[in-house]
Amino acid sequence: MPSAKYLIIGSSHAGxxxxxAIRLQDTEGSVTLITRDESLPYSPTILPYVVSGDADPEKIFLRDQKAMDHLNVTFLKGxxxxxxxxxxxxxxxxxGESLSYEKLLLATGATPVLPPVTGLEDEPHHVLRTLDDAMKLRTALENKHTALVVGAGLIGMHAAENLAKIGVDVTIVEALPHVLPDYFDEDGASLIQQAFSDKGIKMHLGCTMKQVARSNGAQLVTLNSGETISxxxxxxxxxxxxxxxYLSEAxxxxxxxxxxDDRMRTSADGVWAAGDVVQAPGFFDSEKRLNGTLPDASEQGRIAGMDMVGDSALKPYKGGIGMNTYKFFGHRAFSIGLIKEANTGSDGREEDRVSAPDLEEDRVFSPASQRYQKLVFQDDRLVGALSINTDLDPGVMFEVIRRRIDLKDMKAQFVDHPQETGRILMTKVWR
Amino acid sequence: MGKGYPTIAFYPEKCNGCNDCVEACAQIKTETSEPVHSRISVAKDPDDEFYGLSLCRQCGDPRCVMDCPARALTKNEDTGVVHWDETKCVNCQICTLACPYAGITYNRITDQVMKCDLCNGDPACVKACAPMALEYKIGAEIYNTWGDLEDLFVPGVGACLGCNSELIMRHTLRRIGPNTVVATPPGCIPGVGSVGVNGITSTKTPVFHPLLTNTASMLAGVKRYYNRIGRDVTMLALAGDGGAADVGFQSLSGAAERGEQMIFVCVDNEGYMNTGVQRSSTTPYGAWTTTTPVGEALQGKTRDAKPLPLLMVLHSCEYVATAALPFMEDFYMKLDKAIEASKRGMAFIHIFSPCPTGWRFDPSQLIEVARKGVETNMVPLWEYENDLGRINITHVVNEPLPVVTYLKSIGKYRHLSDEQLVYIQRKTDERFELLKKFTKESKLEGLSDAA
Amino acid sequence: MGKILVCDGNEAAAWGVARSKPDMVAVFPITPQSSLAEYISQFVADGVIKADLMDVEGEHSVLSVLQGACLAGARTYTASCGQGLAFMFEPYFRSAPLRLPLVMSIVTRDGITPQSVWGGQQDAMTVRETGWIHMYCETCQEILDTVIMAYRIAENRDVMLPVNVNHDGNYLSYGVEKVELPEEEEVDAFMGEKNTNWHVALDPDRPMGVDPLTGGAGGVGPSLFVSYRKGHCKGMQNALRVITEVHEEWGERFGRYYAPLVEEYRLDDADYAIVTIGSMSGAGKDAVDAAREEGEKVGLIKIKTFRPFPLQALRDALAKVKAVGVVDRSVSFAWNSGPVYQELLSALYFLDNRIPAVSFIGGLAGADITIDHFKRVIDTTARTLQGEVPSECIWLNEND
Structure with missing residues (x-):
């Protein structure tokens, strides 16, 4: 049986x-890297841009074969x-082949969930998780005039925007009352929805798809409201x-x-996991939850690698923080941490988040200029930051949260000048 | 081995918030003076006059590169610059979330991210910074150039916590290489374990204990014989201040006068630290030692330190330099010159070596203490090249800190009275003025001025 | 037959150096060695000695540069005495434990204070416990020959110790005699191929730590230290054999036979003997001859090699007599007698019968030890056979 000292399953950011991290410490130990794709490694995050044509599918790869050879890695595709x-x-x-390992990393990512909709499994439909999905969608779009996007998460919203930009008439259906419920509150979402609406994208919020069927070459979707969309x-x-x-028997x-755990160790000896596949401790409490963001996947992968190779510089995982950047129609937004907990009730998802009554927030909301900024504090520490079209550095805000910096006397200054104060704090930290 | 790269260092205490760097960056990148296009920015803290810098640190392990889904960010293996490829960027902004320093930022005019590219190794911001708060550091070149060379000193040596002797040993030997005979007279260097104990040595070159008194003479003998039989072997002495300035001075002076070919390094920790902190001739005025105690009648040493490096200049050594480890590029530059000079005659390097154990300060502060010594002008960094015939100050301190900032960080000066502090400041200024007189173009001019 | 020179002892030593072909010489002038320093310098200048001359700033550095050169594999030479030797003492002290095959002349001089610049063996005798080999010469010819032989002894792998070739200041340093200078080729043949690069060394081709900290109360330290000391003692004992062999070979090659350790002069039928060391031996032998003319059955024992101490040779000589008088040219302050006398007493311990022994001290600070002085030595020693044994040391120049 072939063997590898380090066996990594999954070749996206975590893997x-x-x-x-492994090769930084151990340049000799054998490494085998396995991907389900037939291609070189890529990031699922790039896929909406592949669909829209903003990214050249030939140039999206995170590593080429030369890099793999340079790292002395056995790379198995497909x-x-x-x-x-x-x-x-x-x-x-x-x-059918078996492979033995000394240390195993499971970074197998995630799979799209299909909602229970009558007819969906029989009808042609698209998902967007693999390069293969993206290429199929791209091909399918030729000569298509209308598209229905079910789900207003990041993938759905990116896809909708990019489809609209190439002239497709797009409709979005979202079960929850506003778009991007994982990252934005109602006010934030309202600015985004306005921008989409301004570009002619139709949105059916608080609606679910009930049935899909074929009619005159087009697909006819029936919503729970009774409305039908072709x-x-x-x-x-x-x-x-x-x-x-694949772990059902394991x-x-x-x-x-x-x-x-906080070193990405699973319950099994010699097995680590990282990225979208894991349920890891949270940052604001230790309960293990799914996070599924790109930066988290990188961080978890790095920690797993360091632990696998016994790197003494390893600092345990601080916990997952919900976060993302979001660029839409020339606008720039981001969301980090606890941004919805302070005004619960406007949406129905707070049960997924930490409930903390002692949060206080500072808000600047100006729909006319399409700007929104919200900073959330707990005990003089920043715990959440949301921005749409304001000058804030997301990385700086993230670090202020992650380091749990006690702002003390600087809090007022931070509230008034979060960008400058954050940058000063980071300069001091760096120094 | 990996690679080290140049970076732009920032000294917040020197920044005056003039924003010339911002304008210089915008100019060179977009030919406008619009701050929005600058890759560097400075934020002022209204309370404590502290300036925060936003600039790409060109990290060794850049999070932005790790997190970019489009492979639009890569770290250039040759230059170390984190390179942004506009043609691959999909403008997802995840990189701005990855950087805690606002080193890659969103430009709302271009609707793209932007970041520093070090201007091909000649950063405009650094050139524009009048107060020298920005410095283009190429110290990592030391690592690239010499990092793969063998460390000729074994691990697990017995230095006190925070001692810089080990650093000196490793760096010096690594640079000079194995074709070297190393003399380490009694003192802290063999105390650290250079020659070894009970039949086991700690150094991979030939190494020996000369007497405290005869280091330069023994090395001279070794060198002369190798020259006689046509072998080119480098001689290196690593001696303390006792072995160089005090009881070792006769042989050092004799060897310098005869132009013996060697590199003589004085590791000056300003006293006999290895024997338990007694005074030497390089112990500065006012310093406490166990033989210059503090009591009713006496408050530390009553005489000034012997200016050994200047004395060596007057011996017409081929090369004389002072050094301090916070300024490693400076030290390596001087090592390079010393190696060359030692092929012609005596090269003398005097390393300022604060001693946490004997001077009474926190071992973690070693480099800071040494840096303050330099930045107060108590220990100016300079070099003398015999063929140029003058002293060149290699690290110019524009606005020297008051000596008290250095003295107050060290326990051996804790007792100093205001009068003593005034005296030390005056002597420091006088000595620096004297030193400057040796920096004139002409040797004769410099000497006559000094006289 | 080599060239015949008429020269003093310092020049003879310099010729010995020239024939020995050292790689490096270093000298610092001090009376009465100064002319030797000048001869060496002139010989180097003339190309007679093809060595590097180190013109260093003092005796301390003289021996230091030579130690360095020797650690790189060089053959070296120097000469000093008196205060120069005292100043050199720090490196001198470690030369033998480092097992360096250095050769050095001590042009013996009395110690200060009182201030003095004249001969006497107080300098060499004072450093007798530093582990060097000490040989004392009687004539200028012996100086030249012994300097050459010293290298063969020092560089012998069973010995590997530094050698002092001592000659008396004033009496030998400035005394002129007929001296035969052996031919260069013959000395080359005697010396053989130079091979000193196997000993302790500072050589990047075979790096080692020379002189790590050794000893302490635990671990391998104590036993390691003892092993070094015992090795040193072994080298010293081996030297007794090697010195003898080298002197024999010298005699065979050059026709000049010297007693390597202890010379017995008219001893075989002697009732008693006088003991001498260095240049005084000539006057001593004349005095013995004169006494023999008068029927005194007196002989002479000359000590050439004082370090290592020639115990067996001295025992064998002393076993032939019933009384002994020892003439020292230096003082053992602690014993109120001379150092040679004191050490000879140790040899007497090994005899079957205890015999009387008298200590004489003479020739301090350049004073002469005349035949008359030796007559007194002989008379005094003879009277011990009648039970007249002096209670303390006799100072020969006390009334001069």
Whole structure:
């Protein structure tokens, strides 16, 4: 049986960051990297841009073969893991071959979830998680005039915007009352919705898809409101779930995702997990939850790699923080941390978040200039930041949150000048 | 081994918020003076006059590169610059979330991110910074140039916590290389373990204990014989101030006068630290030692330190320099010159070596204490090249700190009275003025001025 | 037959150096060695000695540069005495434990204070416990020959110790005699191929830590330290054999046989003997001859090699007599007698019968030890056979 000292399943951000961390300390130990794709490594985040043509599918790869060779990595494409035997320290691959490992990293990412809709499984529809999905969608768009995007998460919204930009008539259906519910509050979402609406994108919020059927070459979608929408194409972007089906027989603890500790160790000896596949401790409390953001995947991958190779510089995972940047129609937004908890009630998702009554917020909301800024504090520490079209550095805000910097006397100054004060704080930290 | 890269260093205490850097950056990148286009920006803290810098640090392990989904950001292996490829960027802004220093920022005019590219190694902002709050540091070149060379000193040596002797040993030996005979007379260097204990040595070159008194003479003998048989071997002495300025001075002076070919490094910790902190001739005025105690009648040493490096200049050594480890590029530059000079005659390097144990300060402050010594002009960094015939100050301190900022950071000066502080400031100024007189173009002019 | 010179002892030593072909010489002038320093410098200037001359700033550095050169594999030479030796003492003290095959002449001089610049063996005798080999010469010819032999002894792998070739200040340093200078080729043949690069060294081709901290109360330290000391003692004992062999070979090659350790002069039928060291031995032998003319059955024992101490040779000589008088040219302050006398007493311990022994001290600070002085030595020693044993040391120049 072929063997690898380090076996990494999944070649997106988590897998690659782990690989780099391992090679920083151990340039000799054998590494095998496996991806389900037939292509070189890429990021799922790039896919909406591939669909729109903003990104050249030939140039999106995070590493080329030369880099793999340089790192002395055995890179297996088009392979998935079917079972993991944690006792024997081996995995079985879809090719039927088995591979033994000393240390295993599971970074198998996530899979789109399809909502229970009558007819959906029989009708042609699109999802967007792999490069293959993106290329199919891109091809399908040729000569298509209308598209229905189900789900107003980041993938759905990016896809909708990019489809609109190439002249497709787009309609969005979202079950919750506003778009991007994971990242923005109602006020924030309202600015985004306005921008979409201004570009002629129709939105059906608080609606679910009930049925899909074919009619005169087009797809006819019926919503729970009874309304019907005819569309040339349907993209389902109602979320993802960790890809863990192959672990059903394995002796590794899973919940919604693979459960890991603050070093990305799973319950099984010699097995780590990182990225969208894991359920890891949160930042604001220790409860393990799905996070599924790109920066978190990188961080988790790096920690896993460092732990696998025994890097003494490792600092344990501080916990997942919900965050993302969002660029839409020339506007710039981001959201970090606890941005919705201070005014709960306007949406229905607060149960997914930490409930903390002692939060206070500072808001600047000016719909006329399409600007919104919200800073959320807890005990003089920043715990959340949201910005639409204001001058804030997302990375600086993230770091102020992550380091739990006690602003004390600087809080008033921070509220008045968050950008400058944040930059000064970071200069002092750096120094 | 990896690679080190140049960076732009920022000294907030020197910044005056003039924003010339911002304008210079905008000019060179867009030919406008619009601050919005600048890759560098300075934020002022209204309360404590502190300036915060936003600028790409060109991180060694850049989060922005790790997090970019489009591979539009890469770290250039040759230059170390984190490179942004506009053609690949999809404007997702995730990089701005990855950077805690606002080193890559959103430009609302161009609707794109932007970041510093170090101007191809000649950063405009640094050139524009009059108060020299920005400095283009190429110290990492030391690592690139010499990092792969073998460390000739074994790990696990017995130095006190925070001692710079180990750093000196490793850096010096690594640079000079194995074709070297190393003399370490009694003192802290062999105390650290240079020659070893009970039949086991700690150094991968030939190394020996000369007497405290005869280091330069023994090395001279070794060198002369190798010259006689046509072998080119470098001689290196690592001696303390006792072995150089006091009981070792006769042989050092004799060897310098004869032009013996060697690199003689004086590791000056201003006293006999290895024997338990007694005074030496380089112990400064006012310093406490166990033989210049503080009591009713006496408050530390009553005489000034012997200016050994200047004495060596007057011996017409091929090369004389002072050095301090916070200024590593300066030290390496001087090592380079010393190696060359030692092929012709005596090269003498005097390393200012604060001693946490003997001077009574926190070991973590070693480099800071040494830096303050330099920045108060108590220990000016300079070099003398015999063929040029004059002293060149290699690290110019534009606005020297008052000596009290240095003295107050060290326990051995804790007792100093106001009068003593005034005296030390005056002597420091006088000595620096004297030193400057040796910096004239002409050797004769410099000497006559000094006289 | 080599060239015949008429020269003093300092020049003879310089010729010995020239024939020995050292790589490096270093000298710092001090009376009565100064002319030797000048001869060496002139010989280097004339190309007679093809060595690097180190014109260093004092005796301390003289021996230091030579130690350095020797650690790089050089053959070296120097000469000093008196205060120069005292100033050199720090590096001198460690030369032998470093097992460096240095050769050095001590042109013996009395110690100060009182201030003095004249001969006497107080300098060499004072450093007798530093682990160097000490040989004392009687004539200018012996100086020249012994300097050359000293290298063969020092560089012998069973010895590997520094050698002092001592000759008396004033009496030998300035005394002119007929001296035969051996041919260069013959000395080359005697010396053989130079090979000193196997000893302790400072050589990047075979790096080692020379003189790590050694000893302490635990670990391997104590035993390691003892092993170094015992090795040193072994080298000293081996030197007794090597010195003898080298002197024999010298005699075979050059026709000049010297007693390597202890010379016995008219001893075989002697009732008693006098003991001498260095240049006084000539006057001593004349005095013995004169006494023999008068029927005194007296002989002479000359000590050439004082370090290592020639115990067996001295025992064998002393076993032949019933009384002994020892003439020292220096003082052992602690014993109120001479150092040679004191050490000879140790040899007497090994005899079957205890015999009387008298200590004489003479020739301090350049004073002459005349034949008359030796007559007194002989008379005094003879009277001990009648039970007249002096209670303390006799100072020969006390009334001069």
């Amino acid at each position: 690659l960051c782990a690989l780099d 392979e998935t893991v079917t079972t993991v035997d944690t006792k024997a320290h081996s995995v079985r691959l879809s090719s 569309s040339d194409l349907v993209l389902v972007a109602t979320g993802v779930r960790p890809s863990i089906d 002796d590794i603890e899973v919940d919604q995702g693979i459960l890991v």
